[in-house]
Amino acid sequence: MRRSLPVMAVGAVAAALAVAGCGSSDDSSSGDTTAATTDTTTASGSASDTLIGSVGPGFDISMAESTVAAGTYTLKVDDQASIHNFHFTGDGVDVATDVSGTGEQMFTVTLKPGTYTYVCDPHSSQMHGTLTVT
Numbered sequence: 001m002r003r004s005l006p007v008m009a010v011g012a013v014a015a016a017l018a019v020a021g022c023g024s025s026d027d028s029s030s031g032d033t034t035a036a037t038t039d040t041t042t043a044s045g046s047a048s049d050t051l052i053g054s055v056g057p058g059f060d061i062s063m064a065e066s067t068v069a070a071g072t073y074t075l076k077v078d079d080q081a082s083i084h085n086f087h088f089t090g091d092g093v094d095v096a097t098d099v100s101g102t103g104e105q106m107f108t109v110t111l112k113p114g115t116y117t118y119v120c121d122p123h124s125s126q127m128h129g130t131l132t133v134t
C-alpha cells in the first residue's frame with residue numbers, strides 16, 4: 001500500500017513532461033532566416049544576381065551597381081516617391097515602376113554587353129544614370 005503513492009507521483013511527473021513536450025513541439029522549422037539584401041557589390045557579376053535600384057524620396061535616382069557582367073538578374077527597385085518612377089531600358093529590356101506608385105518592385109532582366117539607362121520619366125533631364133554591362 002505504501003508503494004502506490006510514489007508510483008502515482010512518478011506517473012504525474014511523466015504526464016506533466018508529456019504535456020510540456022507537446023506544448024513546445026510546435027516550432028515548425030519553416031522559418032528560414034531569409035537574410036535581407038546582400039549588399040555585397042560584386043562588380044564581377046555572377047555571384048550576386050540581384051541589382052538594386054532606388055528612386056526618391058527626393059530628386060534622387062540611383063543603382064547600387066555601376067558595372068556588371070552580362071547575365072540574368074533580379075532588379076529590385078525601391079520606389080520611395082509618388083512623383084517619381086524608375087524606368088530601366090537597354091538592349092532587350094524596358095521595365096518601369098509607376099510614377100504614382102511606391103514600394104518595392106522586382107523585375108527579371110537579361111542584360112547584354114552595352115550601356116543600360118535608368119531614368120525618372122517626369123524628371124528625365126535631372127534624374128538619370130547608366131549601368132555598364134560587360
Ligand SMILES: [Cu+2]
Pocket residue numbers: 059083084085120121122123127
Ligand atoms: Cu522624378
